[in-house]
Amino acid sequence: MTEKEFLALVKEIELLKSTLALSGWDIQTGMPERASEYRAEQNAFLSQLLFERMTGEKMTLAMEYFAKNRVELSELGQKVYDKVKEGYDKKRVIPAEKDEAYNREASKAFTNWIKAREQKDFGLFKDSLANLIAMQKEFITLWRKDEKTPYDVLLNQYEPGMTVEILDEVFGKVREGIMQIRQTIAEKGIEPRVDFLSRKVPKEFQISFAKELSTALGFDFSRGRLDEAVHPFMTGFNYNDARLTSRWNEEDFQMGIFGVLHEQGHGQFEQNVSPDFEYTPLKNTMSMGIHESQSLFQEIMIGSNKSFWKKQYPRFQEICEGRFDDIDFETFFAGLKRSQSSLIRIEADTLTYVLHIIIRYEMEKMMFNENVSVEKLPELWNDKYEEILGIRPQNDLEGILQDVHWTSDFGYFPSYALGYMYASQMKHAMSQTLDFDTLLKCGEYLPIKQWLDENVRVFGASVKPKDVLKNATGEDLNPKYLLEELEKLYFDVYQVG
Amino acid sequence: MTEKEFLALVKEIELLKSTLALSGWDIQTGMPERASEYRAEQNAFLSQLLFERMTGEKMTLAMEYFAKNRVELSELGQKVYDKVKEGYDKKRVIPAEKDEAYNREASKAFTNWIKAREQKDFGLFKDSLANLIAMQKEFITLWRKDEKTPYDVLLNQYEPGMTVEILDEVFGKVREGIMQIRQTIAEKGIEPRVDFLSRKVPKEFQISFAKELSTALGFDFSRGRLDEAVHPFMTGFNYNDARLTSRWNEEDFQMGIFGVLHEQGHGQFEQNVSPDFEYTPLKNTMSMGIHESQSLFQEIMIGSNKSFWKKQYPRFQEICEGRFDDIDFETFFAGLKRSQSSLIRIEADTLTYVLHIIIRYEMEKMMFNENVSVEKLPELWNDKYEEILGIRPQNDLEGILQDVHWTSDFGYFPSYALGYMYASQMKHAMSQTLDFDTLLKCGEYLPIKQWLDENVRVFGASVKPKDVLKNATGEDLNPKYLLEELEKLYFDVYQVG
Numbered sequence: 001m002t003e004k005e006f007l008a009l010v011k012e013i014e015l016l017k018s019t020l021a022l023s024g025w026d027i028q029t030g031m032p033e034r035a036s037e038y039r040a041e042q043n044a045f046l047s048q049l050l051f052e053r054m055t056g057e058k059m060t061l062a063m064e065y066f067a068k069n070r071v072e073l074s075e076l077g078q079k080v081y082d083k084v085k086e087g088y089d090k091k092r093v094i095p096a097e098k099d100e101a102y103n104r105e106a107s108k109a110f111t112n113w114i115k116a117r118e119q120k121d122f123g124l125f126k127d128s129l130a131n132l133i134a135m136q137k138e139f140i141t142l143w144r145k146d147e148k149t150p151y152d153v154l155l156n157q158y159e160p161g162m163t164v165e166i167l168d169e170v171f172g173k174v175r176e177g178i179m180q181i182r183q184t185i186a187e188k189g190i191e192p193r194v195d196f197l198s199r200k201v202p203k204e205f206q207i208s209f210a211k212e213l214s215t216a217l218g219f220d221f222s223r224g225r226l227d228e229a230v231h232p233f234m235t236g237f238n239y240n241d242a243r244l245t246s247r248w249n250e251e252d253f254q255m256g257i258f259g260v261l262h263e264q265g266h267g268q269f270e271q272n273v274s275p276d277f278e279y280t281p282l283k284n285t286m287s288m289g290i291h292e293s294q295s296l297f298q299e300i301m302i303g304s305n306k307s308f309w310k311k312q313y314p315r316f317q318e319i320c321e322g323r324f325d326d327i328d329f330e331t332f333f334a335g336l337k338r339s340q341s342s343l344i345r346i347e348a349d350t351l352t353y354v355l356h357i358i359i360r361y362e363m364e365k366m367m368f369n370e371n372v373s374v375e376k377l378p379e380l381w382n383d384k385y386e387e388i389l390g391i392r393p394q395n396d397l398e399g400i401l402q403d404v405h406w407t408s409d410f411g412y413f414p415s416y417a418l419g420y421m422y423a424s425q426m427k428h429a430m431s432q433t434l435d436f437d438t439l440l441k442c443g444e445y446l447p448i449k450q451w452l453d454e455n456v457r458v459f460g461a462s463v464k465p466k467d468v469l470k471n472a473t474g475e476d477l478n479p480k481y482l483l484e485e486l487e488k489l490y491f492d493v494y495q496v497g
Numbered sequence: 498m499t500e501k502e503f504l505a506l507v508k509e510i511e512l513l514k515s516t517l518a519l520s521g522w523d524i525q526t527g528m529p530e531r532a533s534e535y536r537a538e539q540n541a542f543l544s545q546l547l548f549e550r551m552t553g554e555k556m557t558l559a560m561e562y563f564a565k566n567r568v569e570l571s572e573l574g575q576k577v578y579d580k581v582k583e584g585y586d587k588k589r590v591i592p593a594e595k596d597e598a599y600n601r602e603a604s605k606a607f608t609n610w611i612k613a614r615e616q617k618d619f620g621l622f623k624d625s626l627a628n629l630i631a632m633q634k635e636f637i638t639l640w641r642k643d644e645k646t647p648y649d650v651l652l653n654q655y656e657p658g659m660t661v662e663i664l665d666e667v668f669g670k671v672r673e674g675i676m677q678i679r680q681t682i683a684e685k686g687i688e689p690r691v692d693f694l695s696r697k698v699p700k701e702f703q704i705s706f707a708k709e710l711s712t713a714l715g716f717d718f719s720r721g722r723l724d725e726a727v728h729p730f731m732t733g734f735n736y737n738d739a740r741l742t743s744r745w746n747e748e749d750f751q752m753g754i755f756g757v758l759h760e761q762g763h764g765q766f767e768q769n770v771s772p773d774f775e776y777t778p779l780k781n782t783m784s785m786g787i788h789e790s791q792s793l794f795q796e797i798m799i800g801s802n803k804s805f806w807k808k809q810y811p812r813f814q815e816i817c818e819g820r821f822d823d824i825d826f827e828t829f830f831a832g833l834k835r836s837q838s839s840l841i842r843i844e845a846d847t848l849t850y851v852l853h854i855i856i857r858y859e860m861e862k863m864m865f866n867e868n869v870s871v872e873k874l875p876e877l878w879n880d881k882y883e884e885i886l887g888i889r890p891q892n893d894l895e896g897i898l899q900d901v902h903w904t905s906d907f908g909y910f911p912s913y914a915l916g917y918m919y920a921s922q923m924k925h926a927m928s929q930t931l932d933f934d935t936l937l938k939c940g941e942y943l944p945i946k947q948w949l950d951e952n953v954r955v956f957g958a959s960v961k962p963k964d965v966l967k968n969a970t971g972e973d974l975n976p977k978y979l980l981e982e983l984e985k986l987y988f989d990v991y992q993v994g
Contacts, residue, residue, distance in 0.1 A: 015542045018535075019516060022523060034720045035738035038515075038775075045512045049546070223531045241532035278535075 001065040003077045009058055010084060011279040016050040018237040025235050025243055027110065028404075029227045040107040047103045054091045063088055076276065079462050083281045090157070093142040102135050106408040113407045114230070122378045122396040129406055130374045133367055136410055140368070151368040154411025158288040159418060161466060164365065167414055170479050171358050174417070175388075177483040178355060181490055185339065189494025192334035196327050201253040201320055209319045210246070210260035213312065217298060218449035219244075219264040223271055226260065231404035232346070234263040234295075236270030238278060243267075254336065255347060258299055265298030266291060272453045273460035287465035288412060292419025293426060294452065300420065301427045302448070304350050304489060307440040309333050337493045341389040343398045351490055352389065354420055354482075359384045360403070360413040368410070422469060424481035426456070429473035498562040500574045506555055507581060508776040513547040515734040522732050522740055524607065525901075526724045537604035544600045545593065552588045560585055573773065576959050580778045587654070590639040599632050603905040610904045611727070619875045619893040626903055627871040630864055633907055637865070648865040651908025655785040656915060658963060661862065664911055667976050668855050671914070672885075674980040675852060678987055682836065686991025689831035693824050698750040698817055706816045707743070707757035710809065714795060715946035716741075716761040720768055723757065728901035729843070731760040731792070733767030735775060740764075751833065752844060755796055762795030763788060769950045770957035784962035785909060789916025790923060791949065797917065798924045799945070801847050801986060804937040806830050834990045838886040840895045848987055849886065851917055851979075856881045857900070857910040865907070919966060921978035923953070926970035 023043055031039065053059060066073055066081050073081055091099070109128035116125035140153045147153045148163065155162045207226070215221060219242075229245035236242040244263040248256040269291055277283040285291040302308050313332055317324045324332065339351040348356050362384060366372040372380065381400040386392045393399030405412055430436060430451050439447055455472040463471075470476060491497055520540055528536065550556060563570055563578050570578055588596070606625035613622035637650045644650045645660065652659045704723070712718060716739075726742035733739040741760040745753040766788055774780040782788040799805050810829055814821045821829065836848040845853050859881060863869040869877065878897040883889045890896030902909055927933060927948050936944055952969040960968075967973060988994055 012542060015539050018539060019520075019543065022520065023516070026519060026523070030722055032718070032720050032722055032738050035734070038735045038737055041776075042512050042515060045509060046516065221529070223529050225527055225529055237532070238535045240535055241529050279538075 001062055003073050006062045006066065006073075007077070007080065007280070009053060009062065010080060010281070013050060013053050013084075014279045014281065014283070016046060016053065020046050020050065021235050021237050027107075028229045028231070028233065029245060033111075036107065036111045040104050043107055044100050044104045048096065048100055051091065051096050051099050054087060055096075059084075059088060076280075076282075079282055080280045083461055087281060090143060094139055098135070098138070102132070102139075105131050105135065109407040110404070113401065113404065117230075117397055117401050120395040120397040120401070122400055125401065126374050129377075132406070132408070133374065133410070137368065149369045151365050151411065154364070154368065155414060158412050158415050160287060160464060162289075162414065162418075164369070167361065170421075170477070171361065171417065174354055174421075174479050174482065175358055177479075178351060178486065181351065181483075181487055182339070185490055185494040185496055188496050189490075192338045192493060193331055194335045194338050196324065196332075197254060197335050198251045199253075199323055200250050201323065203248045203250055203256075205319050205321075206248055206250075206253050206256045209316055210257050212315070212319075213257070214244075214260060214264040214267075216443065217261075217264065217268070217302065217445050219267050220271055224264075224267050232259045232263055233404075234266035234270070236267065239271050239273055239275060239283065242270040252347075258303060259346070261303045262295045262299040265295035268298070268449065268452070269294040269457050272457040274458050274462075277460045277462065282460045282462045284461040286459065286461050286463050286468055287418075288415035289418030289422060290456065290465050290468060292415045293422035294419075294457065296416075296419040297423040297426060297452065300350055301423050301485075302440065302445075304337060305437070305440050306333055306492070307437045309336070311441055311443045334493045337489060339490060339493075341391045343385065343389075343391060343393050344402055346402075351486055354417045355388050357413050357417040359388060361417075364410055364413065418477075421477060421479050421482045424485045425469065425473045425475075425478060426452070427485070428481045498559055500570050503559045503563065503570075504574070504577065504777070506550060506559065507577060507778070510547060510550050510581075511776045511778070511780070513543060513550065517543050517547065518732050518734050524604075525726045525728070525730065526742060530608075530611075533604065533608045537601050540604055541597050541601045545597055548588065548593050548596050551584060552593075556581075556585060573777075573779075576779055577777045580958055584778065587640060591636055595632070595635070599629070599636075602628050602632065606904040607901070610898065610901065614727075614894055614898050617892040617894040617898070619897055622898065623871050626874075629903070629905070630871065630907070634865065646866045648862050648908065651861075651865065652911060655909050655912050657784060657961060659786075659911065659915070661866070664858065667918075667974070668858065668914065671851055671918075671976050671979065672855055674976075675848060675983065678848065678980075678984055679836070682987055682991040682993055685993050686987075689835045689990060690828055691832045691835050693821065693829070694751060694832050695748045696750075696820055697747050698820065700745045700747055700753075702816050702818075703745055703747075703750050703753045706813060707754050709812070709816075710754070711741075711757055711761040711764075713940065714758075714761065714765070714799065714942050716764050717768055721764050729756045729760055730901075731763035731767070733764065736768050736770055736772055736780065739767040749844075755800060756843070758800045759792045759796040762792035765795070765946065765949070766791040766954050769954040771955050771959075774957045774959065779957045779959045781958040783956065783958050783960050783965055784915075785912035786915030786919060787953065787962050787965060789912045790919035791916075791954065793913075793916040794920040794923060794949065797847055798920050798982075799937065799942075801834060802934070802937050803830055803989070804934040806833070808938055808940045831990045834986060836987060836990075838888045840882065840886075840888060840890050841899055843899075848983055851914045852885050854910050854914040856885055858914075861907055861910065915974075918974060918976050918979045921982045922966065922970045922972075922975060923949070924982070925978045 020043060023039065023046070027036070027039060063085060066077075070078060070081070105128065109125070109132055112125050112128045116122060136154070137150065140150045143157075144150070144153050147156060148165065152163050155164065155167070211221070211226065214226075223240045224242040224244060226244045226246065228247060230247065232245045232247055234242065234244050244260060244267050246256050246259040246263065269285065273283050309332070310329060313329050327335075337350065339349045341352060342348050345353070345356040345360075359381070363377065363381060366380065367377075378396055378400045382393050385399070427436065430448065434447055434451060436448070439445065456468060459468055466476070517540060520536065520543070524533070524536060560582060563574075567575060567578070602625065606622070606629055609622050609625045613619060633651070634647065637647045640654075641647065641650050644653060645662065649660050652661070652664070708718070708723065711723075720737045721739040721741060723741045723743065725744060727744065729742045729744055731739065731741050741757060741764050743753050743756040743760065766782065770780050806829070807826060810826050824832075834847065836846045838849060839845050842850070842853040842857075856878070860874065860878060863877065864874075875893055875897045879890050882896070924933065927945070931944055931948060933945070936942065953965060956965055963973065
C-alpha cells in the first residue's frame, strides 16, 4: 500500500460524498414530490458504495498498514490518515445494512416532515422520528467509548470534546446573562419602532441586495450559487462549489437578507479552506461549532453592527426605490435589532436566539438520556417555550416541526450556540489588531475576511476546534464575550443607561 | 447467475446513469462556473463505476450465461437482456480509459463552448471540438460492423437502421417540398403582421401560461419541474422525475412558450413509459427520432394548430393583462406561423426548421465522412446557410456556436427531422379514429395523450422504432404527411389559393 493508492481511495470517498451532497441539495431545492422513492433508492445505493470504500477490505488494509508504517506517509498524508481513521472507526462499528437503512429512513423522514408541515400535524412525522431515534440509539451503543451519557456521544461527533457537563454549565451562564439583559431592557428600555419592517420589499430587490452584500463581504459567486429552500442551508461540494439557499417573504425583508448573510458565512468557510486539502476529508470543518461561528460572524458580528448598517442603509434605501426614505438611520437600525420572544428559531432575534438553542438542547437530552417517548415531544417542546420565552406555540408548525434537523441529525443544535460564543471571541481577538468598526463604516470588509481566512478557515479539518480557538484568540472558550457583545448592542438599541 | 442477480446489476447501472443525469442537469442549470474542473473529475469517476458495471466481469458472465440459458429468463428478463447486450457490445469495444477521457473532454468542451459563446469566437471551442471528433472517429472504427460509411455508425446509434443512403433520399424530397411551399407563398402569399410578437410579456406571465398549457396537455408537475438553461433540454431521471428547461425573452414570448411546449412533450414520453421497465434500460426510448416525435407532436401538431389557438388565445390574452386585446385571433395566429429565413435553429419557424437540420446533417457528414478540418467548419456552416436559406451568419454565436450538441454528441441532429415526419404520420393515423381539430377546439387533450401513451410511449425501448411506427400508423416512414401538413398550414396562414 502506497500513499498514492491510499489517497486515490480517499478521493473516491470524497467524490461519492459530494455526489450525495448534490443529491441532497437537489432534494431540498425543488425535486419533484413524487421522485422521492426513486431518490431514496439512489441515495441508498450511493451510500452503499461510500460505505464500502470507507470500511471495506482496501480501507482496512490501509488503516492497518499505515498504523504500522506511519513514516511512509508525507506530513499531509499523516493528517489525512488521522482524519480518515476517525471516520473509519465511526462507520466500521455500524453494519452496512443498518447504515443503508438509516439513510433510506432519513430520506423518507424528510418527505414526511414536509407533509406534516403542510398539515401542521406532528403525527405525520412521529413514526419517522421514532425510527430515527431508535436507530441512533442503537448506533450510540456501538460508538460509545468513555462518554458519560449517550447524548455525549452525539455531541462529540459535531464538536469534538464537547460534553453535557460543559454545556450544562456554559448554557447556564449564557441563559442567566441573557435573562438579565432582557430584564433590564424590559424595565428601563425604550421599545424601538418596528412597523416599517413589514413594508413590502419585492423579492427581486431583496435578492439583489443580499447578493451584493454577500459579494462585498467576500462570498464568490463564480464558485457558488443561491437558491430557494423551505429550510435554508448551505452545502459545499468543494471549495469551488458552495451553495447557499434562502427563503423570501416580501412582507419581512429581514428573513431573507439575514438568512443569506448567515449562509454566505458558511459558504465563505467552504471557499477558503486550503485547496491543498481538496479530495480529502481535511477540506471539511474542524467542528460544526466553528463552522457556525463563520456564519454567525457574518450575520451577527457584522450584520448586527451599527457601523455596518450606517454604510449599507443608504444602499438598501436606494435598492428599495423610496420605500424607506421616511425612515432615518437610527430608527431603522433600532428596528432591526428589536428583541421579542418568538416561536420560530430562524426568525428569532439576536438576543433570544441562543434561548431557542438551549430548548432544543434540553429536548435532545430528553430524547437520548431520558428516553422520553416521541408522543410527548410536542407537549414538552411547548412547555419549554412557555417556561423560557414566556410564549406557547399554537400548533406543531410553529412548534416542533419548524426545524429540518431531526429528519436526519441529532446533537447538532448546540453548535449554533457555540458558534455565537466563538464568533464573539474571534471578534474580540480581531479587534486587537483591526479597527473593526471603522472598517465596517468604510465598507472595507477584506481585512476581516482575511483574518478569518488565515486564522480559522484555511485549516479545514486539519486541526482541533479547541486549538484553532486558542491560536486565533489566545484563550479557551469564554462565554463572556458573547454576553458583553449582546449587552452593548441591546443597551444601545433600547437606550438603556 | 440468476435473473434476480442480473436485474440487480442492471439496476445499479440505471441508478448510476440517473446520478450522472442529475449532475448533467445541474451543470446546465446554474452550476457555478469554476466548479467545472471538480465536476469533470466527479463525472469521470461515476462514469468509471458505470463502465465497470456495464462491461466488467460480472456483466460478461451474465451476457455469456444467459446467451446459453435464455430460457431461464422471464419474458421481461429476455427483453432487458437484449437491450443490455446492445449497450454491452457498444461499450465493450472501447477501452475504459478512453471512455473516461471522452467524458472528461466533453465536460471541458461544454465550459469552453460557454466561453466561446460569450466571446462569439469559435476559436475558443475549436480544440475541444477537434479532440471530440478525433476520439469519436477512433470509436467509430471500433464500433463499425457493416455500416457503409463512418457517419452511418453514429446515425445507427440514435436511430437504429438509419443510413446516409436513406437520409440523402428522404431529406432530398423534404427539402424539395419545402422549397416549393416557400416559393409559392413568396410569390402568391400575403405576409402576416408580426409587429405584436415582440410586445413585452413579463417572464412570470410566460412561465405561468407555459405551465398551465403543459399541465393541460398532460405533463405532470408532481413528477417534473421547469428550470432555466442556456440551451433548453429535457432530462428524465425516471418516470417520476422528468425535468424541463427553457429560456425566456420578454420581447419574444414565442421562444419560451414553444420551447416549453416542445420539452414537455419529451417529458410526457418519460413520464408514460411503462413503470414495469423502471430500473432497466427498457425505460428509455426506442430511438431519438421517436422521442423527438413526441416533443414535436406537442410543439407542431398541437402547438401550430389553428383550433388549438382558437381555444387558448383568449386565455393567453387574459394572462397578458390586456397587452394583446387589440389583436384579433386570425392576426395573432397568422403572426405566430409567419415563415422567414433565420439563423438560429431553435428560433426557426415550423416551415424552415427542417432545413436547419439538413444543414447540420451535411456538416456532420463532412466531419466524419469527408474529414474536413475543424478550422474550416465556421466558413462551411456559413456557406450552407447562404445556399439553403439565403442568409449568412455575421458571427459564430449566430452560426456554428449556437447548438450545445457538439459538446458531446454527433449524429443526433437528423432525429429532429425524423421527429417531424414521425409526428405528422402519427397525427394522420390518429385522425382516423379521433376528431383531432374538434378535440383541440374544445381543449380536450386527454384522448390525444392517451393515443400517444398507448401507441408509442408505453413501450419505451422494448420495441424497434420501425415497428412502433408501423404498428401505430399502419405504414413505414413516409415524408408526404409532413409536406401535406406544412402545405395546409402555410397556405392557410399566407392565404394562398
